[in-house]
Amino acid sequence: xxxxxxxxxxxxxxxxxxxxxxxxxxxxxxxxxxxxxxxxxxxxxxxxxxxxxxxxxxxxxxxxxxxxxxxxxxxxxxxxxxxxxxxxxxxxxxxxxxxxxxxxxxxxxxxxxxxxxxxxxxxxxxxxxxxxxxxxxxxxxxxxxxxxxxxxxxxxxxxxxxxxxxxx
Amino acid sequence: xxxxxxxxxxxxxxxxxxxxxxxxxxxxxxxxxxxxxxxxxxxxxxxxxxxxxxxxxxxxxxxxxxxxxxxxxxxxxxxxxxxxxxxxxxxxxxxxxxxxxxxxxxxxxxxxxxxxxxxxxxxxxxxxxxxxxxxxxxxxxxxxxxxxxxxxxxxxxxxxxxxxxxxxxxxxxxxxxxxxxxxxxxxxxxxxxxxxxxxxxxxxxxxxxxxxxxxxxxxxxxxxxxxxxxxxxxxxxxxxxxxxxxxxxxxxxxxxxxxxxxxxxxxxxxxxxxxxxxxxxxxxxxxxxxxxxxxxxxxxxxxxxxxxxxxxxxxxxxxxxxxxxxxxxxxxxxxxxxxxxxxxxxxxxxxxxxxxxxxxxxxxxxxxxxxxxxxxxxxxxxxxxxxxxxxxxxxxxxxxxxxxxxxxxxxxxxxxxxxxxxxxxxxxxxxxxxxxxxxxxxxxxxxxxxxxxxxxxxxxxxxxxxxxxxxxxxxxxxxxxxxxxxxxxxxxxxxxxxxxxxxxxxxxxxxxxxxxxxxxxxxxxxxxxxxxxxxxxxxxxxxxxxxxxxxxxxxxxxxxxxxxxxxxxxxxxxxxxxxxxxxxxxxxxxxxxxxxxxxxxxxxxxxxxxxxxxxxxxxxxxxxxxxxxxxxxxxxxxxxxxxxxxxxxxxxxxxxxxxxxxxxxxxxxxxxxxxxxxxxxxxxxxxxxxxxxxxxxxxxxxxxxxxxxxxxxxxxxxxxxxxxxxxxxxxxxxxxxxxxxxxxxxxxxxxxxxxxxxxxxxxxxxxxxxxxxx
Numbered sequence: 001x002x003x004x005x006x007x008x009x010x011x012x013x014x015x016x017x018x019x020x021x022x023x024x025x026x027x028x029x030x031x032x033x034x035x036x037x038x039x040x041x042x043x044x045x046x047x048x049x050x051x052x053x054x055x056x057x058x059x060x061x062x063x064x065x066x067x068x069x070x071x072x073x074x075x076x077x078x079x080x081x082x083x084x085x086x087x088x089x090x091x092x093x094x095x096x097x098x099x100x101x102x103x104x105x106x107x108x109x110x111x112x113x114x115x116x117x118x119x120x121x122x123x124x125x126x127x128x129x130x131x132x133x134x135x136x137x138x139x140x141x142x143x144x145x146x147x148x149x150x151x152x153x154x155x156x157x158x159x160x161x162x163x164x165x166x167x168x
Numbered sequence: 169x170x171x172x173x174x175x176x177x178x179x180x181x182x183x184x185x186x187x188x189x190x191x192x193x194x195x196x197x198x199x200x201x202x203x204x205x206x207x208x209x210x211x212x213x214x215x216x217x218x219x220x221x222x223x224x225x226x227x228x229x230x231x232x233x234x235x236x237x238x239x240x241x242x243x244x245x246x247x248x249x250x251x252x253x254x255x256x257x258x259x260x261x262x263x264x265x266x267x268x269x270x271x272x273x274x275x276x277x278x279x280x281x282x283x284x285x286x287x288x289x290x291x292x293x294x295x296x297x298x299x300x301x302x303x304x305x306x307x308x309x310x311x312x313x314x315x316x317x318x319x320x321x322x323x324x325x326x327x328x329x330x331x332x333x334x335x336x337x338x339x340x341x342x343x344x345x346x347x348x349x350x351x352x353x354x355x356x357x358x359x360x361x362x363x364x365x366x367x368x369x370x371x372x373x374x375x376x377x378x379x380x381x382x383x384x385x386x387x388x389x390x391x392x393x394x395x396x397x398x399x400x401x402x403x404x405x406x407x408x409x410x411x412x413x414x415x416x417x418x419x420x421x422x423x424x425x426x427x428x429x430x431x432x433x434x435x436x437x438x439x440x441x442x443x444x445x446x447x448x449x450x451x452x453x454x455x456x457x458x459x460x461x462x463x464x465x466x467x468x469x470x471x472x473x474x475x476x477x478x479x480x481x482x483x484x485x486x487x488x489x490x491x492x493x494x495x496x497x498x499x500x501x502x503x504x505x506x507x508x509x510x511x512x513x514x515x516x517x518x519x520x521x522x523x524x525x526x527x528x529x530x531x532x533x534x535x536x537x538x539x540x541x542x543x544x545x546x547x548x549x550x551x552x553x554x555x556x557x558x559x560x561x562x563x564x565x566x567x568x569x570x571x572x573x574x575x576x577x578x579x580x581x582x583x584x585x586x587x588x589x590x591x592x593x594x595x596x597x598x599x600x601x602x603x604x605x606x607x608x609x610x611x612x613x614x615x616x617x618x619x620x621x622x623x624x625x626x627x628x629x630x631x632x633x634x635x636x637x638x639x640x641x642x643x644x645x646x647x648x649x650x651x652x653x654x655x656x657x658x659x660x661x662x663x664x665x666x667x668x669x670x671x672x673x674x675x676x677x678x679x680x681x682x683x684x685x686x687x688x689x690x691x692x693x694x695x696x697x698x699x700x701x702x703x704x705x706x707x708x709x710x711x712x713x714x715x716x717x718x719x720x721x722x723x724x725x726x727x728x729x730x731x732x733x734x735x736x737x738x739x740x741x742x743x744x745x746x747x748x749x750x751x752x753x754x755x756x757x758x759x760x761x762x763x764x765x766x767x768x769x770x771x772x773x774x775x776x777x778x779x780x781x782x783x784x785x786x787x788x789x790x791x792x793x794x795x796x797x798x799x800x801x802x803x804x805x806x807x808x809x810x811x812x813x814x815x816x817x818x819x820x821x822x823x824x825x826x827x828x829x830x831x832x833x834x835x836x837x838x839x840x841x842x843x844x845x846x847x848x849x850x851x852x853x854x855x856x857x858x859x860x861x862x863x864x865x866x867x868x869x870x871x872x873x874x875x876x877x878x879x880x881x882x883x884x885x886x887x888x889x890x891x892x893x894x895x896x897x898x899x900x901x902x903x904x905x906x907x908x909x910x911x912x913x914x915x916x917x918x919x920x921x922x923x924x925x926x927x928x929x930x931x932x933x934x935x936x937x938x939x940x941x942x
Binding site for chain 1: 180181183184185186187188189190191192193194196197199352353354355356357403404405406407408437438439643644645646818819821822825826827828829830851852853857859860861863865866868
């Protein structure tokens with residue numbers, strides 16, 4: 001099959017890859033870029049395991065044609081915090097039991113990140129609705145809500161600990 | 169010790185960093201140089217003789233490196249020694265839609281897929297069996313020639329004198345219950361990477377709960393000694409029983425790798441996962457329960473038919489669990505059980521969370537509620553009156569060493585506001601209670617032998633790092649964390665000091681795997697033994713060096729110190745080096761095998777059910793039923809679970825909540841819908857595991873009965889809560905609208921039909937004010 005060269009900006013780095021025109025973003029991330037954090041959990045865009053951020057909005061990379069995202073800022077779970085550090089969202093899921101088997105976790109992290117970006121202080125009901133397109137088979141979701149709430153607390157604490165901007 | 173450093177603390181899971189960064193690797197995340205992609209050809213017929221297979225066109229397709237059929241691997245296998253009825257690819261006939269017929273390994277998944285279309289299979293369709301009750305009457309066209317009548321296995325047990333007890337009962341209920349088929353739906357589809365090594369060995373990375381069974385099976389099928397095969401379990405994205413038997417791709421990949429002399433990876437599509445299945449079977453349970461005037465359960469009799477699908481799998485174990493645990497939650501002196509595992513032309517069923525206990529528990533707890541009603545007794549009170557008194561041995565020979573059920577019932581009732589709510593909520597809203605229990609591992613291994621069920625090794629080097637080598641399989645339940653906590657606690661060191669090497673058959677000793685909720689109890693006890701041995705060696709060296717009695721030494725917070733002499737204090741780094749100098753090496757082994765007394769009775773089938781210890785659960789569900797639509801909305805579930813001792817409350821709560829969630833899915837919405845052997849809903853979208861929107865608040869309550877044989881008193885936490893949720897929902901629906909649904913899942917259609925039937929019987933519309941309440 002003929003391939004075309006596409007340019008993707010993922011986690012702040014630009015990659016050029018030759019792929020068939022119809023290749024899905026999830027497959028390009030996993031197979032061509034070695035970013036296996038986003039997962040395939042279903043055949044029909046119903047589980048949310050493959051979610052990635054495209055310009056801060058969560059999309060399902062299993063139903064996205066990679067070549068359509070050449071001008072976008074794509075962020076996968078590997079890129080939500082600098083290497084060796086954890087984002088408050090990651091800390092929340094790690095500490096409060098939001099990740100059991102961990103397979104759905106990248107998708108939940110991405111969708112939580114997207115939620116908190118547009119809505120830093122969601123109610124429990126807003127969290128529930130925002131995460132309703134992600135399936136988790138392990139937790140019964142209770143510890144996921146606790147993880148999100150812990151993430152919010154941690155983000156606030158980090159914000160409070162930041163030195164005040166100079167010259168204000 | 170007054171208090172623990174790590175035990176009982178809500179510590180985060182040790183493997184969480186890999187999971188939240190996306191850097192942890194699951195089987196499908198792995199690639200190696202030269203790797204081929206494997207695809208499996210599945211039967212399109214539910215029952216068909218295979219006259220011939222022509223693979224020549226597929227083999228000729230550029231990029232195809234190997235094509236395998238039944239002739240390449242004819243040795244039969246199966247999870248039970250009595251059930252070796254599967255082959256990796258069908259030899260003579262296909263027995264269900266989705267049965268494995270051939271496979272291709274090619275340089276890309278697309279080429280492998282295209283090659284499957286080029287394989288010609290000459291099928292001769294045979295009459296097929298889909299209904300278990302019809303199948304067990306079959307006189308011809310048997311699914312397996314060696315199983316005439318299509319009954320895989322039947323068991324008939326009688327304890328006490330049920331006939332006489334029924335005759336003496338004041339109240340008797342006889343009901344038929346039906347439970348539809350449900351499946352694990354773990355988020356990770358199965359995946360296996362088999363690497364043919366240059367030295368002729370085989371390395372297999374696979375999404376398995378039990379590396380040991382996979383190891384044995386690949387050796388049998390590939391005709392290689394186990395010593396030449398290495399099984400490595402990477403991160404596993406959930407199991408729930410679905411990865412506890414050998415799944416066909418786990419053997420197909422090694423067969424292809426051996427044939428191609430190349431690495432081969434096969435990953436199932438979600439549809440293939442649904443057809444690989446091994447979940448909870450359709451169950452038809454005819455249940456009879458007798459009650460004395462005082463509210464004492466006198467006798468229980470059950471006839472249970474399970475629709476096992478086309479292969480044996482765990483089937484006999486499932487049907488035995490249904491009987492063995494049916495009469496062992498409460499004090500029941502007379503029990504009769506007739507269990508039938510029936511073959512049909514559908515994917516094989518197997519072990520699923522709460523293995524064998526769930527559907528009969530739905531039947532029993534629903535019936536018990538009706539008997540309470542007959543006797544004019546509160547459902548909580550009737551359960552209180554039928555408790556066991558531990559320690560004891562149940563009528564069918566199960567040894568009960570600790571029994572937190574009374575406290576579970578009281579706590580669930582109290583926290584749910586039972587007394588204020590039962591029978592007192594407005595029409596359409598109700599509460600229901602139910603109980604359940606589960607084993608902490610099977611006391612008897614499925615492959616009979618005298619070997620320990622778990623062996624672990626600990627090595628401490630001069631860097632004072634503590635490495636635990638364990639065969640136990642982390643599948644998301646937190647087993648790595650629990651084992652590390654136990655070792656760190658005993659050695660009195662920080663958690664960061666513990667490194668785990670787990671589930672790699674070249675490096676770790678045999679463990680029977682992550683199923684039947686055995687790891688905390690069994691691997692935990694083995695860790696405890698090994699760590700105590702290391703500690704004794706360290707104390708001996710420290711005592712020698714400082715000239716004290718080792719009996720006065722204690723270890724905590726990375727220090728060894730004397731309880732008598734405040735000046736005697738040595739850090740663990742120094743103590744470890746002293747111990748290595750003293751002993752030559754600092755290593756120890758710990759093992760666990762269940763005690764003889766825990767292994768059950770002598771009757772046929774007595775091997776299944778016995779466990780060194782049992783967990784207990786009581787739950788109260790509060791819900792509303794919309795009488796116009798039949799829709800159920802669950803508001804809250806209070807789940808109290810006796811796990812002996814919560815070694816890690818965070819993970820225990822996660823297990824309880826996850827079990828309740830899965831039970832809720834089975835209660836209200838999950839079902840595999842079959843049409844002539846074809847699955848009508850083979851996707852997550854259509855199978856409908858509950859989302860956040862359908863999942864209510866779950867309040868988990870930990871009850872600690874401190875089991876005398878569990879590590880630090882711990883026992884099972886991961887499965888026992890599931891079964892109670894389903895009858896608690898059914899009982900709450902009855903409380904809400906006065907109809908009893910004996911068929912799972914309890915869909916709006918079934919509720920509406922029952923409401924209409926009730927209206928018809930009353931000859932008018934149900935009055936809204938007092939509703940269906942008595």
